[in-house]
Amino acid sequence: MNKAYNWYSQLIKPTWSPPSWLFGPVWTFLYVLIAISYGYVGYLFLTKKIPFIVILPFILNLVFNFSFTYFQFGLKNNFLSAVDILLVLSTLIWLTIAIYPYAHWVTYIQIPYLAWVSFATVLQLTITYLNR
Numbered sequence: 001m002n003k004a005y006n007w008y009s010q011l012i013k014p015t016w017s018p019p020s021w022l023f024g025p026v027w028t029f030l031y032v033l034i035a036i037s038y039g040y041v042g043y044l045f046l047t048k049k050i051p052f053i054v055i056l057p058f059i060l061n062l063v064f065n066f067s068f069t070y071f072q073f074g075l076k077n078n079f080l081s082a083v084d085i086l087l088v089l090s091t092l093i094w095l096t097i098a099i100y101p102y103a104h105w106v107t108y109i110q111i112p113y114l115a116w117v118s119f120a121t122v123l124q125l126t127i128t129y130l131n132r
Contacts, residue, residue: 007076012130017123030113037106038062041099050102057095064088078128085124089117 009020038058045055064087071080092114100107 008073011078011127014123014126014130017127026116030116033109033113034062034065037109040103041106044102050099054098054102057091057098061088061091061095064091072124078124078131082124082128085117085121089121092117 041050041055041058044050045052064084068081068084068088071077071084092110096107096110096114
């Protein structure tokens, strides 16, 4: 990951880009919220309290979320990372709407994740543009 970090650190970034040390604590906090809420949604699905269409955006969101690291730091591809983060944001919005009728608190617990991903989307799109 050191080569990937060196690559990322050399990219042109906007002045409002957060320091690299901030990403670890933020994602640690967010992954705790994701684990709790997505685990509960999985339980609801397994106990047949929600249909598959409600859990689908949660599954897709995890796939897109985990893919981002590979696209950004594995492939070092800003364009794929930008497309992927738009998919993360889209599925996050979808899942908050889909689960709301079944578990309001799951929607509310996504607010920090939604705020961070919204910011990260603008950041990634800006980095992609600046490094085209």
